Amino acid sequence: MDLQLAGKIAVVTGGTRGIGKAITRALAGEGVDVAIIGRDLEAAKATAVEIAGETGRTVRAYSADTGKDDVVRTAVAAIVKDFGRIDILVNCAGVPGGQSLPPKLGEVTDEIFWSDVNVKVMGYLRMAREVAPLMAEQGWGRIINISGLNARQTGSIVGSIRNVGVAALTKNLADELGPKGINVTCVHPGLTRTEKTPGLIAWRADLQNMTIEDAEKVMNDLNTIRRLITAEEIGHIVAFLASPKSIAINGDAIAAGGGAPGSIHY
Numbered sequence: 001m002d003l004q005l006a007g008k009i010a011v012v013t014g015g016t017r018g019i020g021k022a023i024t025r026a027l028a029g030e031g032v033d034v035a036i037i038g039r040d041l042e043a044a045k046a047t048a049v050e051i052a053g054e055t056g057r058t059v060r061a062y063s064a065d066t067g068k069d070d071v072v073r074t075a076v077a078a079i080v081k082d083f084g085r086i087d088i089l090v091n092c093a094g095v096p097g098g099q100s101l102p103p104k105l106g107e108v109t110d111e112i113f114w115s116d117v118n119v120k121v122m123g124y125l126r127m128a129r130e131v132a133p134l135m136a137e138q139g140w141g142r143i144i145n146i147s148g149l150n151a152r153q154t155g156s157i158v159g160s161i162r163n164v165g166v167a168a169l170t171k172n173l174a175d176e177l178g179p180k181g182i183n184v185t186c187v188h189p190g191l192t193r194t195e196k197t198p199g200l201i202a203w204r205a206d207l208q209n210m211t212i213e214d215a216e217k218v219m220n221d222l223n224t225i226r227r228l229i230t231a232e233e234i235g236h237i238v239a240f241l242a243s244p245k246s247i248a249i250n251g252d253a254i255a256a257g258g259g260a261p262g263s264i265h266y
Contacts, residue, residue, distance in 0.1 A: 003243035006031030009083045010242065011076075013037045013066055013127060014093035016044045018194040019146060019231045021051075023090055026235030027242060028055040032088065035079045037064045058083075066093045066123030067115075076130040085138060088242045089131045092146040094120035094162075100203075102156035116158050120147075121165040128169075128184075132177055141182040142242045145170050146234075149190040149257045152265070163188070167253045174251030183250045185241045190257020191219055193228040223258030 010027050014020035015036035024034050028051050036059065038044035044061035052059040060082060064075035080086060095116055103112060124145050135141025147170075150156050151163035170186040177184055205215035220227050237256050240246055255265070 001245070003030050003239060003245055005239065005243050008032045008087040008242075009035070009085055010088035010090065011035045011037060011079055011086055011127070011131065012090045012092060013064075013123070014146075015090075016040060016047050018196065019189060019192060019234050020090075020092035021047055022194075022231035022235035023092060023146075023238045024059065024235075025051050025054070026232070026239040027088070027090075028052070028057040028059055030239050030243075031057065032242075033058040033083060035060050035062055035083060035086075037062050037066070037075055037093070039063065039065055065119075066091075066126060067118045069126060072123075072126040072130055076127070080134065086131050086134050087138075087141060089127055089141070089143045090146065090238060090242070091124040091127055091144070091166075093123055094146075101207075102159055105157065108157055113158055113161075117162050117165065120162040121169060124166060125169055128173055132173075132180075132182060135182045136177070136180040139181040140244075141177075142246070143173065143177075143182065143184040144238050144241050145184070145186045146238075147186050147188050147253065149188045149255060149260065151188055151253070152255070152260070152263070170253065171251045178250050183241075183246065185246070185249055185251070186253040187234065187237060187241070188253055188255045188257065189229065189234050190223060190255075190260070191228055192234060192257075193230045197228065222260075224261050225258040227258070229256060229258050 010032045012024045015024040016038035036044045041063035048059040048061040062075050064071045145166050147163040147166035150159035174184040201216050205212050
């Protein structure tokens with residue numbers, strides 16, 4: 001299938017590593033030129049060089065903390081100056097979940113809550129607020145918000161709240177921006193295999209006093225396909241949602257965790 005993405009311009013926040021990097025690679029592989037936004041400019045530059053070399057597309061790195069209004073405005077202005085326009089925004093910046101035990105009620109401080117939500121929810125809003133007028137002016141755009149399956153389960157107070165917030169933001173933006181030619185969708189990854197997965201498995205094995213092999217099996221058994229989804233597979237989903245072919249999907253959240261057993265979502 002031709003996703004009709006060749007020549008489009010995308011911005012990927014949190015595109016330096018993990019799921020964000022895989023999304024950048026998937027989009028560039030479909031002929032998209034990509035601006036990567038990350039806090040660590042050197043890491044973002046290394047990723048940009050790597051993916052540009054693989055795909056032959058223009059991939060540029062920008063340093064920005066999406067938790068700050070003025071920094072977001074400056075970064076978007078620089079991208080527009082360099083690329084001329086923005087067709088696709090993928091919001092992926094945020095603290096990854098599952099890397100440590102989530103804080104219990106008595107451990108949730110104002111700082112923990114706001115530092116997380118400020119980037120994962122408000123940061124997404126800041127980016128959308130800057131790029132939506134540009135997309136509306138050209139009559140077409142795609143905004144994809146990367147959230148997480150904590151939106152559909154308990155166990156992490158802050159994780160659930162931030163991810164539900166991203167889903168709510170997505171639907172509100174879709175209702176407002178859909179008539180202007182801009183589709184807005186949300187992707188909920190579950191446990192996803194990235195470069196950090198070996199360390200995560202080792203941490204869980206130690207925490208639960210089991211072997212590495214048994215710890216990985218426990219993680220694999222959490223979904224119906226009995227293996228971890230890879231970051232590359234999340235990238236494929238996002239590439240489709242970023243394309244004109246995804247016109248029928250707007251405002252919805254797509255679960256991408258290999259299937260949660262026993263749950264019905266409708």
